[in-house]
Amino acid sequence: MADAQPRPGGRTARVREAVLRATRDALASGGLHGLDLTAVAHDAGVGKTTVYRRWGTPTALVADLLVEMADRAGDRVDTGSLLGDLEVNAGRVQRTLADPEEGGLYAAIVAAATCDARTAAALEAFYDRRVAVWAPCVEDAVGRGEVPAGTDAAAVVRAVSAPLYYHRLTRTTPPGEEDARRAAAAAVVAAVAGAFASGA
Amino acid sequence: MADAQPRPGGRTARVREAVLRATRDALASGGLHGLDLTAVAHDAGVGKTTVYRRWGTPTALVADLLVEMADRAGDRVDTGSLLGDLEVNAGRVQRTLADPEEGGLYAAIVAAATCDARTAAALEAFYDRRVAVWAPCVEDAVGRGEVPAGTDAAAVVRAVSAPLYYHRLTRTTPPGEEDARRAAAAAVVAAVAGAFASGA
DNA sequence: TGCCTAACGGAACACTATTCCCATTAAGGA
DNA sequence: TCCTTAATGGGAATAGTGTTCCGTTAGGCA
Numbered sequence: 001m002a003d004a005q006p007r008p009g010g011r012t013a014r015v016r017e018a019v020l021r022a023t024r025d026a027l028a029s030g031g032l033h034g035l036d037l038t039a040v041a042h043d044a045g046v047g048k049t050t051v052y053r054r055w056g057t058p059t060a061l062v063a064d065l066l067v068e069m070a071d072r073a074g075d076r077v078d079t080g081s082l083l084g085d086l087e088v089n090a091g092r093v094q095r096t097l098a099d100p101e102e103g104g105l106y107a108a109i110v111a112a113a114t115c116d117a118r119t120a121a122a123l124e125a126f127y128d129r130r131v132a133v134w135a136p137c138v139e140d141a142v143g144r145g146e147v148p149a150g151t152d153a154a155a156v157v158r159a160v161s162a163p164l165y166y167h168r169l170t171r172t173t174p175p176g177e178e179d180a181r182r183a184a185a186a187a188v189v190a191a192v193a194g195a196f197a198s199g200a
Numbered sequence: 201m202a203d204a205q206p207r208p209g210g211r212t213a214r215v216r217e218a219v220l221r222a223t224r225d226a227l228a229s230g231g232l233h234g235l236d237l238t239a240v241a242h243d244a245g246v247g248k249t250t251v252y253r254r255w256g257t258p259t260a261l262v263a264d265l266l267v268e269m270a271d272r273a274g275d276r277v278d279t280g281s282l283l284g285d286l287e288v289n290a291g292r293v294q295r296t297l298a299d300p301e302e303g304g305l306y307a308a309i310v311a312a313a314t315c316d317a318r319t320a321a322a323l324e325a326f327y328d329r330r331v332a333v334w335a336p337c338v339e340d341a342v343g344r345g346e347v348p349a350g351t352d353a354a355a356v357v358r359a360v361s362a363p364l365y366y367h368r369l370t371r372t373t374p375p376g377e378e379d380a381r382r383a384a385a386a387a388v389v390a391a392v393a394g395a396f397a398s399g400a
Numbered sequence: 401t402g403c404c405t406a407a408c409g410g411a412a413c414a415c416t417a418t419t420c421c422c423a424t425t426a427a428g429g430a
Numbered sequence: 431t432c433c434t435t436a437a438t439g440g441g442a443a444t445a446g447t448g449t450t451c452c453g454t455t456a457g458g459c460a
Contacts, residue, residue: 012407012457033259033315038447047409052449054407059233104314110369111311114304115233117372124372159386162366163359169310169369172317172324186359186390193393195386211426212437238417247439252418254437 018044019051020068023061027108028101032058032115035108059116062109066122070129082141082191086184089134090160094180097168107169131157138191147191155196159187218244219251220268223261227308228301232258232315235308259316262309266322270329282341282391286384289334290360294380297368307369331357338391347391355396359387 022044026035035058041048055061077088097103113123131154138153147156163183167175190196222244226235235258241248255261277288297303313323331354338353347356363383367375390396 015408031315032311036447041409048448049410049450050408107314111232111314114307114311114369115231120372123370127370155382158366159363163362165369166358166362166365169314169365170323170327172320182355182395186386186395189390189393189395190386193389195382195389215438236417241439249419249440250438256418 015044015046015050016054016064019046019055019061020065023065024105027062027065027112028105031104032062032108032111035061035112037061057116059112059119062112063116063119063122066109066119066126070126073130073133076134076137078137078140082137082146083184083188085134085137085141086156086160086187087181089137089157090164090180090184091177093161093164094175094177094183097164098174098176103168103174106165110165110169127158141191148194148197150197151191151194152196152198156187156191159190159196160184215244215246215250216254216264219246219255219261220265223265224305227262227265228305231304232262232308232311235261237261257316259312259319262312263316263319263322266309266319266326270326273326273330273333276334276337278337278340282337282346283384283388285334285337285341286356286360286387287381289337289357290364290380290384291377293361293364294375294377294383297364298374298376303368303374306365310365310369327358341391348394348397350397351391351394352396352398356387356391359390359396360384 019040022040023035025043026040037051037055037058038048040061041051044051051061055064074092077085079085079088097106109119109123113120134157135153138147138151138156141147142149142151142153160183163186164175164179167179219240222240223235225243226240237251237255237258238248240261241251244251251261255264274292277285279285279288297306309319309323313320334357335353338347338351338356341347342349342351342353360383363386364375364379367379
């Protein structure tokens with residue numbers, strides 16, 4: 001997104017990395033409300049003019065952070081069964097959301113996306129990439145005959161994350177391991193029953 | 201929450217109503233970012249000092265709005281089957297979230313809750329009330345033998361809303377009727393299979 | 401190695417959000 | 431009906447935040 005720069009050399013790259021790290025820390029600890037560009041610039045050790053010129057608004061900063069985060073998305077696993085794969089996925093999502101810092105970061109990013117269309121587009125792209133990484137689990141399950149052909153793999157993957165995010169965003173206690181197991185189990189059962197088949 | 205006032209008579213109540221209405225409109229059209237207390241006061245036809253004195257912050261305004269919204273939560277339905285009941289529920293949630301104004305309002309409220317603990321508590325209370333209204337659908341289904349005894353009714357109700365909210369918050373296109381049907385169907389299938397049983 | 405220019409950093413500037421002050425209004429009770 | 435006082439409303443003062451200017455630094459290239 002911001003990589004087509006005429007001079008993306010050493011200093012520019014270092015500044016971006018430092019600013020995004022400071023942005024990440026600020027979001028994790030103070031949420032979207034605590035994202036002050038002046039403070040971010042100070043924590044990153046760069047002039048605030050630089051932050052204003054290159055990003056301009058808090059939400060643009062979040063959008064760029066999402067681009068970087070997408071580059072670090074973890075790989076899928078292959079346990080041999082859909083339930084096993086999705087339990088691993090659900091566990092990772094649950095631990096991320098339950099962690100005070102990481103969970104706050106994700107909540108703040110979702111909040112930022114509600115305030116700005118570009119950030120919303122970046123968030124969608126971020127989850128599209130994560131879903132694309134895990135969708136093969138479902139496709140493999142189709143190949144093994146675990147779930148019906150025509151199953152919407154992306155929908156199944158999203159069905160695992162959905163209750164965990166919903167829990168994190170609408171309740172004051174974070175989701176636990178039990179919630180993760182339920183999320184995976186419910187998604188698998190529904191997928192097996194054909195609830196995510198495109199024709200149904 | 202703000203009802204134990206020494207003099208909650210006519211004027212005070214009218215001011216609160218007008219301010220909350222203006223808050224609702226501002227959130228629906230401009231999101232949390234567009235919630236300017238001065239503008240809210242002007243639109244409500246009250247002095248800005250009043251808004252600052254009684255509420256103080258945008259998130260406090262949202263928290264009070266949630267108290268009022270909880271008082272207007274719609275009733276459950278009784279179609280005679282769990283799937284029928286939850287399809288109605290899912291349809292209402294989906295239409296609410298897909299509506300540009302209403303959907304924006306809910307997204308903004310979720311965003312506000314990520315910024316402030318009191319607002320988060322109000323949001324949780326709001327959904328607790330809505331879940332409590334619909335949980336009897338699941339309990340009735342247990343009574344009819346549709347789903348196993350020991351099923352966590354609240355979890356089933358939340359499982360219907362979760363994918364619709366997740367969709368609204370993480371994607372740029374709103375959830376559609378097909379998503380609502382899938383959400384209800386998946387929740388029912390999972391509940392029938394015992395995925396929401398407390399023991400499992 | 402040295403030039404050219406993009407990118408950066410510090411400080412002044414402009415603007416908006418918030419609070420303070422005090423006159424005015426209208427609940428609630430005798 | 432009148433009195434007491436909580437609550438409101440408008441405007442000025444203040445604080446805090448966002449924006450811009452301009453000199454300095456350091457990539458990129460010959």
